[in-house]
Structure formats: C-alpha cells, structure tokens
Amino acid sequence: MGSTTGPRGARVELSGWGWRHSGRTAHALRGVDLTVEPGERILLLGASGAGKSTLLHALAGLTGPDGAIAGDQEGTLLVDGAPADRRRGAVGLVGQDPETQLVMARAGDDVAFGPENLGVAPELIWPRVDAALAAVGFPYGRSHPTGALSGGEKQRLALAGALAMRPRLLLLDEPTANLDPEGAAHVRGVLSTLLMETEATLVLVEHRVADVVDLVDRVVVLEPGGGVAADGPPGPVFTEHGAALAAQGVWIPGADPAPAVPVAPGGPVLAEAAGVAARTPREPGVRAAPPRTVLSDVDLAVAAGTATALTGPNGAGKSTLLMMLAGLTRPHRGVVLPRGPLAGADRRPLCRWPARRLARHVGTVFQHAEDQFVTGTVRDELLFAPLRAGAARAEAEGWVGELLERLRLTALADMHPYTLSGGEKRRLSVATALSSGPLHAPDVLVLDEPTFGQDTRTWRELVELLGALRAEGRAVVMATHDEPLLRSLADVRVRVAGGRTEACGDGTERAGPRPERDGG
Amino acid sequence: MLTLEVPRGGARHWLAARNPAAKLLAALVLGLGLVPAVDAVTGGVVLAVVLASVPFSGIDRRTLLVLGGPFVLMGLSSGLVNYLYGEHGAEGAVGAAVRLLAIALPGLLAAAGSDPTEMSDGLVQRLRVPERPAMAVLAALRLIPLLVAQWRTVTLARRARGLAAGYDPIRGVDLFFGRLFALLVRAIRAGTLMATAMDARGFGTGPRTWARTSRWAGADTLLIAGACCVLAVAYTVSVRLGTLVLLFS
Numbered sequence: 001m002g003s004t005t006g007p008r009g010a011r012v013e014l015s016g017w018g019w020r021h022s023g024r025t026a027h028a029l030r031g032v033d034l035t036v037e038p039g040e041r042i043l044l045l046g047a048s049g050a051g052k053s054t055l056l057h058a059l060a061g062l063t064g065p066d067g068a069i070a071g072d073q074e075g076t077l078l079v080d081g082a083p084a085d086r087r088r089g090a091v092g093l094v095g096q097d098p099e100t101q102l103v104m105a106r107a108g109d110d111v112a113f114g115p116e117n118l119g120v121a122p123e124l125i126w127p128r129v130d131a132a133l134a135a136v137g138f139p140y141g142r143s144h145p146t147g148a149l150s151g152g153e154k155q156r157l158a159l160a161g162a163l164a165m166r167p168r169l170l171l172l173d174e175p176t177a178n179l180d181p182e183g184a185a186h187v188r189g190v191l192s193t194l195l196m197e198t199e200a201t202l203v204l205v206e207h208r209v210a211d212v213v214d215l216v217d218r219v220v221v222l223e224p225g226g227g228v229a230a231d232g233p234p235g236p237v238f239t240e241h242g243a244a245l246a247a248q249g250v251w252i253p254g255a256d257p258a259p260a261v262p263v264a265p266g267g268p269v270l271a272e273a274a275g276v277a278a279r280t281p282r283e284p285g286v287r288a289a290p291p292r293t294v295l296s297d298v299d300l301a302v303a304a305g306t307a308t309a310l311t312g313p314n315g316a317g318k319s320t321l322l323m324m325l326a327g328l329t330r331p332h333r334g335v336v337l338p339r340g341p342l343a344g345a346d347r348r349p350l351c352r353w354p355a356r357r358l359a360r361h362v363g364t365v366f367q368h369a370e371d372q373f374v375t376g377t378v379r380d381e382l383l384f385a386p387l388r389a390g391a392a393r394a395e396a397e398g399w400v401g402e403l404l405e406r407l408r409l410t411a412l413a414d415m416h417p418y419t420l421s422g423g424e425k426r427r428l429s430v431a432t433a434l435s436s437g438p439l440h441a442p443d444v445l446v447l448d449e450p451t452f453g454q455d456t457r458t459w460r461e462l463v464e465l466l467g468a469l470r471a472e473g474r475a476v477v478m479a480t481h482d483e484p485l486l487r488s489l490a491d492v493r494v495r496v497a498g499g500r501t502e503a504c505g506d507g508t509e510r511a512g513p514r515p516e517r518d519g520g
Numbered sequence: 521m522l523t524l525e526v527p528r529g530g531a532r533h534w535l536a537a538r539n540p541a542a543k544l545l546a547a548l549v550l551g552l553g554l555v556p557a558v559d560a561v562t563g564g565v566v567l568a569v570v571l572a573s574v575p576f577s578g579i580d581r582r583t584l585l586v587l588g589g590p591f592v593l594m595g596l597s598s599g600l601v602n603y604l605y606g607e608h609g610a611e612g613a614v615g616a617a618v619r620l621l622a623i624a625l626p627g628l629l630a631a632a633g634s635d636p637t638e639m640s641d642g643l644v645q646r647l648r649v650p651e652r653p654a655m656a657v658l659a660a661l662r663l664i665p666l667l668v669a670q671w672r673t674v675t676l677a678r679r680a681r682g683l684a685a686g687y688d689p690i691r692g693v694d695l696f697f698g699r700l701f702a703l704l705v706r707a708i709r710a711g712t713l714m715a716t717a718m719d720a721r722g723f724g725t726g727p728r729t730w731a732r733t734s735r736w737a738g739a740d741t742l743l744i745a746g747a748c749c750v751l752a753v754a755y756t757v758s759v760r761l762g763t764l765v766l767l768f769s
Contacts, residue, residue, distance in 0.1 A: 104658065
C-alpha cells in the first residue's frame with residue numbers, strides 16, 4: 001500500500017440484498033444478486049426511483065447501523081468479503097451536488113479531511129493531498145478558498161478528496177449532473193485518465209448514458225423495487241434491453257426521445273431588456289468580496305410564439321438575466337420593459353409590476369421546484385393562482401382538473417408537494433406557472449433548467465407541453481445546458497458569457513423567426 | 521462568499537499570528553475578570569489596552585465597524601438605561617457602558633481576527649474541545665452563503681407566484697413564515713447532503729489525525745500572561761484611585 005501504482009481494486013458481492021428506507025413500506029431494492037470483480041468498471045442504470053443512489057450509499061457503508069441513512073437491510077452486501085465499513089477506507093464516494101461535497105474552507109484542507117478521518121499519519125497526508133490534486137488537474141494551490149471555485153472545479157476537488165483516501169472502490173453518483181457542458185467534459189476527461197492509472201473498482205451512476213459509456217466495461221440495470229434486470233457489456237445490454245429501458249425513461253445512447261413539437265408561429269416582441277446590467281448580490285460575511293458585475297449592457301428581445309434559449313457556462317449570469325426578464329429582480333442599470341400586447345396590461349418596467357399582475361402574465365419555473373410551492377396539497381397549489389385572481393371556484397376547479405390530467409398529476413392531487421418525486425415536482429412546478437393566469441397560461445413563460453435531471457418520459461412531456469404553449473403564441477424563455485432540448489425547441493439561442501450576450505443561431509436549418517417589432 | 525482568509529502579518533499583526541486558542545483564552549480572562557467590577561475606571565483601563573491592540577489584530581477598519589457597531593450601540597443603550605433608571609447616576613451609566621465594551625471587544629478581536637479553520641484546530645488540539653462539534657461548526661460556516669442565496673431565491677419565487685405583502689403587516693408576517701419554512705426544507709436537505717459527504721469521507725469512525733498542527737509558541741503564553749497583567753493593573757489603578765465598585769457591594 002502507499003505505492004504510486006495505487007491500491008488493488010475491491011471485490012463486491014451482493015446476494016439477495018435489499019433495502020427499505022425507514023418510514024417506507026416498499027423496498028427501494030430487493031433481491032439484488034451481483035458480483036463485481038476487482039478492477040471492473042460498472043455503470044448502474046435504472047428508471048428514476050430504481051434505487052441506484054441507495055445501492056451506492058450502501059456500498060459506501062453509509063447505511064449500516066451507525067450510518068447516516070436509516071432503514072432495514074436484508075441479504076448480504078460484502079466489500080472484500082466483509083460488510084461495507086467506512087473505517088477501512090476502502091471506499092471513496094463522490095455525489096452530484098458540488099455545493100455540499102466540500103467541508104473545509106481551503107482546498108488542501110478539504111482534500112486532507114478524508115485521510116485525517118482515517119487516522120493517516122500527518123507527515124503522509126500532505127504528499128497524498130498533493131498527488132490527489134495533481135491527479136484531478138486542480139489548477140490552484142492548497143490554500144485556494146473552496147468557496148471561490150466553479151462547479152466543475154468543486155467536483156474535481158471532491159474527486160481529489162475521495163482519491164486521497166486511496167479507495168479500492170470508487171463510487172460516483174452522477175458526478176457531472178450539475179455541471180455545464182465544459183465543466184462536465186473536463187471532469188469526464190479527468191476520470192478517463194484517472195481510470196487508466198488506477199486499479200480501483202468503479203461503480204458509476206449517470207443519467208445521460210451516452211457521455212460515460214466509454215468509461216465502463218459493464219452495465220448493470222436495476223429494476224425499481226426489485227433486483228438486477230440486466231447485466232453485461234454495454235453493447236449487448238443496450239441491444240437487448242435498450243427498448244425496455246428507453247420505455248422506462250432511461251436515457252439510452254442512440255434512442256433520444258423524439259417529441260412531437262408543432263412549428264413555432266413567431267409573433268410580436270413581448271418583453272425587451274435594454275442596456276441591462278446586473279451585479280452579484282452582497283455576500284454575507286465581514287470580509288466578503290464586493291459585488292461583482294455579471295452582466296453589462298445586455299439587450300435582448302423575447303418574442304411571442306418563439307422559444308428563446310439562454311446558454312453559456314455556469315455563473316455567467318443566465319439565471320440572473322432570466323430573473324430580470326421575469327420581472328422578479330431589478331437590473332442594476334437598464335430596464336426590462338413590456339412590449340406589444342404585454343404593454344397593454346401595464347406599461348411600467350416589469351420589475352415594478354405588482355406581484356399579482358406579474359404572476360398572471362409572466363410564469364416562472366425555478367430550477368429547484370420546491371422553491372415555488374406555497375400550499376399543502378398539489379390541488380391547492382394549482383387552485384392558488386386562479387382563486388386569487390378572482391375566478392369562480394367551479395371554473396377554477398375545471399381548469400385545474402384539466403392541468404392535473406395534462407401533466408399526469410391527477411392521482412397525486414391530495415399529496416403534499418414536498419413528498420412528490422423529482423419528476424413529479426418538476427411537472428407540478430411547471431403546472432403552477434401555467435395555472436397563474438385565471439383561465440389561460442401566462443403570456444411569457446420563463447424556465448430555469450426545466451429538464452434538469454429528468455428521465456426521458458418527463459423530458460418528453462415537458463418539451464411537448466412547451467411546444468404546444470409556443471404554438472399558442474406564448475413566449476418561452478429558458479436557461480439550459482440540455483443539448484437535446486435545445487435541438488428540439490430552441491428558435492433563438494443566446495449565449496451568455498463574459499458579461500455579454502451573443503446570438504448564436506438556432507442550430508437548425510430554420511433561421512429562427514425574426515421577431516416583428518410592435519411599437520405598441 | 522464568506523471569505524475566511526485572515527491577513528498573516530509579522531510584527532505588524534502580532535495578534536493575528538497568535539494561536540486562536542490563546543486569543544480566546546486571553547479574551548476569556550479579561551471578560552470573566554471584569555465581571556465583578558462595575559466602575560468606569562477598571563473597565564476603562566482594560567478597554568484602553570484592548571483598543572490599543574486593535575492595530576495589531578490584522579482586522580481591517582470595515583470589519584471592525586460592521587462587527588463592533590452593534591456592541592457600541594449596546595454599550596450606549598445600556599449606559600442610557602442606567603443613566604435614566606440606575607441608582608448610580610452618570611458615573612454608574614458610564615461604568616456600565618465601558619464594562620460592556622471592555623468585556624465584548626476582546627472576544628470580538630479573538631473571533632474576527634482568527635481563521636476559523638485555525639480556530640477549530642486550536643480548540644481541538646490545544647484546548648481539547650471535542651472534535652465533532654468543532655468540525656460541525658466549520659462545516660456549518662460553509663453552508664451560510666448557500667442559505668443566504670437560498671433565501672433570495674425563495675423570496676423571488678413568492679413574487680413569481682403572485683405573493684406580495686404590499687403594505688399589510690399581518691400578511692407580511694404570514695409570508696415571512698412561509699419563506700422560512702421553504703428555507704428550512706432546503707437547509708435540512710443541504711445539511712443532510714453535507715453530513716453524507718462527511719460520513720463518506722470517514723468522519724466520526726474512530727481516532728483522527730491532524731494534517732495541520734496547531735502551534736503554541738512562547739508568545740501565546742505571553743499573551744495570556746499579558747491579559748492577566750492588564751487585569752491586575754486595572755484593579756490596582758482602580759483601588760488606588762478609590763473608584764473600585766464591586767458587583768453586589
């Protein structure tokens with residue numbers, strides 16, 4: 001141990017293994033039989049809710065009697081012939097959220113955290129830290145503040161933190177899910193060089209299979225609430241089970257969903273940002289950096305019957321621009337004005353509209369669906385806006401029933417919004433934005449990463465819904481990294497980078513509908 | 521970002537270079553030592569010495585104003601209340617104000633003039649504070665900027681749903697608690713994720729080692745001895761001048 005070649009991979013054996021989270025009646029997984037030989041690279045697949053993350057956490061030893069995750073286990077799960085145990089340091093786990101992976105304020109301290117916990121002698125820790133930082137191509141020194149890193153850099157640092165523990169079993173839970181395409185590509189690049197050098201066993205969970213299929217030599221498909229549905233090399237598994245997996249909503253290479261989207265009708269400009277500049281809000285803390293300018297002098301027109309997509313790296317100001325277009329925040333300089341038909345409702349800048357009027361005409365879907373829930377049941381959530389707008393109860397019930405049906409939420413109408421699954425929450429958050437007009441959807445629909453983390457079924461429903469709204473003449477504005485979404489829906493692509501925006505065409509043969517100016 | 525960098529100076533920031541645990545102990549000595557004395561002179565001597573040490577603490581003016589402002593206000597209001605309702609008139613009022621500042625300021629210098637990571641190293645390694653709470657506080661510091669950003673988003677989301685209090689205070693309170701609940705949900709989620717990440721890195725599984733050694737120099741012992749001396753001098757001066765007033769006397 002401690003040699004430069006790295007430790008030998010761990011062997012993993014599960015037989016009849018199952019897990020039930022405490023407080024649940026159904027098992028997340030049951031009857032899993034799986035053997036992973038040392039050094040194998042495995043991709044875990046399955047529909048959302050199939051227990052992929054649960055299995056990773058169990059392999060990391062987080063589900064034991066003294067683990068962080070409580071529940072009941074059945075069958076056996078062995079890592080190198082013994083129950084998974086965090087102490088032996090056999091295992092390194094990297095999760096998907098860059099914000100909550102890092103513990104310490106300085107990069108070097110954070111990487112040292114794992115070895116410290118394992119009781120590694122202090123004089124051996126710093127060489128390990130330096131080696132791990134070099135392995136992931138971390139561009140800064142040990143004392144670089146972790147709060148100042150981009151998402152991709154944070155994930156590389158989290159990977160270094162796992163590597164410094166010298167794991168024989170490396171577990172990666174959607175390590176690139178929250179990153180922009182550049183950051184994700186960089187992390188994948190680091191992974192592929194790393195995997196050539198290390199002999200560690202790898203178990204990877206990834207949503208977008210096409211991106212990582214070259215990194216693995218075996219694919220294991222989990223059945224929701226059950227065991228292993230398919231197991232083998234990527235090629236045969238996809239040929240044999242590809243269709244079934246795709247039907248369950250799994251993203252399969254070469255089987256991207258093909259949503260039926262009507263042609264964009266185009267229309268007059270509804271909202272226009274003129275000379276808009278934005279700064280980061282004041283950060284807490286006594287030695288916090290002063291506000292930084294993220295956008296300077298941006299002009300953007302949003303037209304009816306058109307889907308406008310904002311792209312660009314994380315932190316470039318896409319969400320900031322989106323919030324200003326939605327009338328939720330006030331630009332530091334410049335103004336976002338309603339145009340054409342929208343100016344008929346109120347001629348003032350959008351950020352000065354009363355909240356009720358704004359919600360009626362501009363719907364916003366936030367990146368995290370929970371943020372926008374304000375009531376206790378799914379039905380109340382959708383009734384909320386029409387009733388406040390003064391619609392009669394019966395009329396509102398009718399409209400809500402239609403929305404519930406359209407977004408497959410009818411069976412969940414009496415549930416608490418927070419208890420829904422990720423895909424259900426996303427559909428509900430879109431539905432709340434659509435319910436905001438009393439009897440019609442809002443004129444402008446603003447969405448922040450609407451398809452993030454969704455399986456193909458929800459993805460397809462969302463795209464078709466947005467396409468239908470566009471065909472009705474609504475303006476759709478979205479910030480997204482999702483290439484399939486851009487391909488199927490974006491009429492106008494605007495890249496936000498370096499504080500400015502640049503139009504970058506629509507990527508299809510259609511030149512994109514030229515918004516007609518309407519002087520109003 | 522909650523920047524945790526503290527300027528590390530040589531002679532210029534003599535205090536900044538001291539072990540945070542020593543600074544905390546010195547502040548504790550001064551603070552506890554001043555509890556029995558309620559007159560202006562004893563507290564005044566300590567306050568004067570502490571104020572004189574501010575330039576060596578490495579804390580910039582803005583930080584000092586932001587953090588010290590509330591304490592100055594507290595001192596002034598405590599002085600005012602004592603002046604209006606106290607039994608010792610103006611003298612007692614000044615004493616109360618000075619005493620409060622003299623007790624608070626050393627702690628403020630120790631906390632704001634130290635790097636949180638070094639502070640936790642010092643507490644765990646030098647003062648034998650249990651490491652679980654020390655590490656938990658460090659991790660919680662990392663969550664503060666996340667929660668602030670979250671609060672902002674939740675506020676925007678309420679406006680997007682058409683919720684605004686306008687000029688109705690009752691509605692405002694109602695909305696505030698709604699936002700607080702949404703923030704709580706997200707805070708629990710973030711806290712759970714971070715705890716999982718810490719657990720996955722073997723935290724709390726057994727004896728730890730420390731990559732960073734919290735060094736204790738002669739100057740650190742000197743700092744604590746100095747604090748004791750300052751206290752002794754303050755009491756001596758006060759007794760000599762005949763101004764010493766003890767609590768419950």
